[in-house]
Structure formats: structure tokens, C-alpha cells
Amino acid sequence: MFDRDDELVDRVVRQLRQPVSIDPALDDRVMAEIAADPAPRATSRPRFSLRPWPWLAAAAVLGAIIIARPWTRGAENSGSNAFQFVLVAPQASSVALVGDFNDWDPARSPMRTAQGVWATTVPLAPGRYRYAFLVNGVEWRADPGAPDAHDDEFGTPSSVITVGGNGS
Amino acid sequence: MILTVLLLMTQVAVQDPRLERLDPETRSLVVSVVDSARAAGLPSEPLIQRALEGVTKGAQGPRIVAAVRRLATDLGTARGALGSGATAPELEAGVAALRAGAGPQVLTQLREARRPPLTMALAVLADLVTSGVPVDSASAIVLAFAPTARDADLVEFRRAVERDISLGAPPGAAASVRALNTGIRSTTDAAVPPGQPPRPPSRP
Numbered sequence: 026m027f028d029r030d031d032e033l034v035d036r037v038v039r040q041l042r043q044p045v046s047i048d049p050a051l052d053d054r055v056m057a058e059i060a061a062d063p064a065p066r067a068t069s070r071p072r073f074s075l076r077p078w079p080w081l082a083a084a085a086v087l088g089a090i091i092i093a094r095p096w097t098r099g100a101e102n103s104g105s106n107a108f109q110f111v112l113v114a115p116q117a118s119s120v121a122l123v124g125d126f127n128d129w130d131p132a133r134s135p136m137r138t139a140q141g142v143w144a145t146t147v148p149l150a151p152g153r154y155r156y157a158f159l160v161n162g163v164e165w166r167a168d169p170g171a172p173d174a175h176d177d178e179f180g181t182p183s184s185v186i187t188v189g190g191n192g193s
Numbered sequence: 194m195i196l197t198v199l200l201l202m203t204q205v206a207v208q209d210p211r212l213e214r215l216d217p218e219t220r221s222l223v224v225s226v227v228d229s230a231r232a233a234g235l236p237s238e239p240l241i242q243r244a245l246e247g248v249t250k251g252a253q254g255p256r257i258v259a260a261v262r263r264l265a266t267d268l269g270t271a272r273g274a275l276g277s278g279a280t281a282p283e284l285e286a287g288v289a290a291l292r293a294g295a296g297p298q299v300l301t302q303l304r305e306a307r308r309p310p311l312t313m314a315l316a317v318l319a320d321l322v323t324s325g326v327p328v329d330s331a332s333a334i335v336l337a338f339a340p341t342a343r344d345a346d347l348v349e350f351r352r353a354v355e356r357d358i359s360l361g362a363p364p365g366a367a368a369s370v371r372a373l374n375t376g377i378r379s380t381t382d383a384a385v386p387p388g389q390p391p392r393p394p395s396r397p
Contacts, residue, residue: 129246179246180252187286187316189312
């Protein structure tokens with residue numbers, strides 16, 4: 026067994042000791058191929074992979090900010106549930122619902138009336154929201170069916186609604 | 194790179210078109226507060242909404258700025274009690290509980306007693322106190338229910354207490370009686386297999 030291994034090693038050694046002949050024109054052919062290549066890869070790769078990095082990163086951050094629009098509240102995102110707000114005001118000519126969910130903008134959540142019962146539906150994501158009704162554009166009313174916001178700092182009544190994680 | 198990101202983040206508040214409803218002087222002060230809050234890791238949206246509430250209600254600029262500053266301070270207190278992992282809704286509900294009279298230690302106890310999100314538990318605590326329930330009683334009840342009660346159970350409890358109060362019951366007594374008599378189902382009760390008798394309601 027050992028003799029057979031020794032014989033194999035001797036054959037390999039003999040093979041490796043044989044002189045290797047290389048075509049004298051090999052160097053010229055390789056250099057000609059390199060010179061004919063239109064794209065100098067060795068110099069272009071590092072420049073492409075490193076220099077655009079800050080600009081790509083800045084563009085990504087800017088794009089993320091624009092898409093995510095962090096100044097908009099989560100109510101417009103997925104996972105929100107629809108909640109109906111109702112106010113009985115038979116004498117009112119207009120009622121608007123304003124709150125943390127619509128940037129306190131009376132034009133965002135118009136309420137419709139049916140025999141003095143004003144109602145509108147708003148999608149709300151989990152969270153705690155302050156809101157109020159603006160009657161006839163001048164009179165502020167809290168929601169009689171919801172807890173009051175006792176920490177109102179602007180001298181008008183407001184209510185609060187809390188939406189749990191499961192929309193409760 | 195970091196400078197670029199910081200500049201972009203700063204511009205978000207400056208370019209927020211909603212704040213254009215404020216007069217320039219008030220807007221500048223509000224943006225300053227919002228930027229400081231954001232730098233401290235606090236949510237900025239509640240502050241913007243408070244400013245918008247003020248301008249819609251016709252409040253004067255100094256009053257709006259004071260309200261925004263106070264809210265930023267309270268958000269920081271709430272985060273100190275609820276931990277840095279608290280979400281924006283939890284912090285807002287925490288502020289409501291603090292302003293209702295609950296101490297920061299109650300918020301911390303609630304965080305330790307209940308799995309997040311804590312938004313509804315904190316809101317119910319605030320609502321109970323603003324309904325007239327003594328803060329100590331409301332805190333004890335919510336903390337007792339916190340480990341197992343579902344959000345919907347807490348809301349139903351609050352509604353029941355408010356109904357009793359509207360019918361003339363003293364707030365503290367209404368909350369105590371409801372706490373003893375209301376069968377708030379725990380989260381484990383929902384897992385009772387069909388056909389098996391339900392377990393008795395959990396009690397604080």
C-alpha cells in the first residue's frame with residue numbers, strides 16, 4: 026500500500042519537473058486584447074461604486090420623506106377604521122367636524138344633515154384625538170357622547186376619542 | 194451625509210404647509226419648539242396639531258405658543274415615565290393621564306403591568322378622572338385590570354361608569370361598584386374552546 030503511494034508521488038513529481046513551453050506571442054496577444062477593450066474597467070469601477078453614494082443616499086432620504094409625508098397623521102394610513110360622528114343640531118345651518126385627524130380644518134370633514142341630525146364618517150388610526158364641532162362657523166360644541174377634553178387651553182369645549190390597537 | 198439628513202429633517206417642519214396658517218412670528222416660535230422636540234426624540238405631530246387647533250379656534254399667538262410648549266414638556270414627562278420605547282399615541286394618552294392628575298409613577302406602574310400598546314388603558318384612566326372619579330381610585334382600578342383586561346373591556350368599563358354617573362351616582366362609588374361587579378374578561382378567557390364552560394370573570 027505504501028509502495029503504491031510512493032509510485033504515484035514519483036509520477037506526479039516527474040510530470041511537474043517537465044519543462045513548460047509558452048507561446049512567445051502570448052504577451053503580445055494579451056496586451057492587444059486589453060488595448061482593444063473600449064471600457065477601461067480597472068479605473069471605472071471604483072469611481073462608479075464610491076462617488077455616487079452620498080447623492081444616492083440623499084435622494085433616498087428625500088424620497089422617503091416625500092413619500093412618507095411625516096407631517097400627515099396616521100389616520101390616512103392603512104390600519105384605520107371608520108368612525109361616525111353625530112351631532113343633533115336642528116337649528117344649525119352648517120356643522121363642521123374639526124380635530125387632530127383633519128388638521129382642524131373645517132373644510133376637510135363636512136357633515137351632512139338629515140332632519141337636524143348631522144353626521145360624517147372619518148377613518149381613524151389607533152391613537153387619541155381631540156375634536157369639536159363648529160356650528161354655523163362660529164359656535165364651538167363638544168361631543169355630548171364622548172369624554173370632554175378638560176385640558177382645553179383655548180377657551181372652547183373639545184372632546185376626545187381614543188382608538189385602540191384593534192380599532193375599539 | 195449626516196448633515197444632509199439633518200438639514201432635510203429640519204426643512205420638513207419649515208416646509209410643512211399646514212403651519213402657514215399661523216402668523217409668521219407665531220409660526221417661527223412653534224417651529225422652534227417642534228424642532229427642539231424632534232431633536233429630543235419626541236413626536237412632533239401632536240405639537241403641530243395643537244398649534245392648528247389654536248389657530249382654528251382663533252387663539253392669540255402667545256397662547257398658541259404657550260400651549261405647544263406645555264405639551265412638549267408634558268410629552269417629555271410622559272416619555273420619562275413610559276420609557277423611550279413608548280409610541281406617539283401612548284405618549285399623547287400619557288399626557289392626558291398626567292394632566293388629569295395621575296402621577297408619573299402610575300404611568301410607570303402601568304407600563305410594567307400591561308403589555309403594549311398602553312394607549313387605551315392610559316386614555317381610560319384619564320377619562321375616568323376627568324369624569325370625577327378620584328385619581329387614586331381610578332389609578333388603582335386601571336392598574337388592577339391592566340394585566341389581563343382587553344382594550345374593549347376597558348372602554349366598556351368606562352362607559353358603564355359614565356352611565357352611572359349621568360344617572361346620579363357619585364363618581365368614586367360608581368367606579369368602585371362597577372369594578373367589583375363588572376366581569377371584565379381576561380385575554381385568556383377568549384381562548385376557551387367551544388363547548389367548554391367559560392371560566393368565571395377575572396376580578397381585580
